[in-house]
Amino acid sequence: MYSEMLLDAAHRPDHKKIPAKNVVKEKIANPMCGDDLEVGLTLNDGAIEGAWWQGRGCLVCCGTAEILCEHICTKKVVAVKKIKASEVYKLIGFRPTPSRETCALLSFQAVQKILGE
Numbered sequence: 001m002y003s004e005m006l007l008d009a010a011h012r013p014d015h016k017k018i019p020a021k022n023v024v025k026e027k028i029a030n031p032m033c034g035d036d037l038e039v040g041l042t043l044n045d046g047a048i049e050g051a052w053w054q055g056r057g058c059l060v061c062c063g064t065a066e067i068l069c070e071h072i073c074t075k076k077v078v079a080v081k082k083i084k085a086s087e088v089y090k091l092i093g094f095r096p097t098p099s100r101e102t103c104a105l106l107s108f109q110a111v112q113k114i115l116g117e
Contacts (some may be wrong), residue, residue: 002059003093010063015070018052026110030102035061039069039110048072048080053107060092060100065107067091072111081115083108 018025018040025040035057042050051069056062071091072080088108089095096104 002063005067006060006063006092006094009066009070010059013053013062013066015052015066015073016054016062018054019050023050023052024114026113028106028110028113030057030061030106032099033058033061033103035103035106037061037065037106037110039065039107039114041072041111041114043077046078047074047076049074051111053110057106058100058103060096060103061106064088064092064104068107068111077115080111081117 018038023040023042025038027038029036037053037055037057040052041048051072053065053069068088068091085105088105092104
């Protein structure tokens, strides 16, 4: 049902642990599923130098957070602001059911809030 990439990202995250310094953070939750995330970005000169997440949630939520953090690292803020939900679905390899859309987009919403979108 879920893509191999999503399963791997959820079970072996490289970006799960927000550093203590120089990070802009946003907490976000999905009470319907119990997802509770914090996303952190290191910004420098109009670019994202680092992206991390921490918290707990379902496989879709955590896997997407990992894949999104990997995807936006080293990208320009202007480019990341242009990302749409449909691109997030492409990154994770499937379009979630309506009941899982919020799970899949939670980390994306946190990034948008940090970047002022």
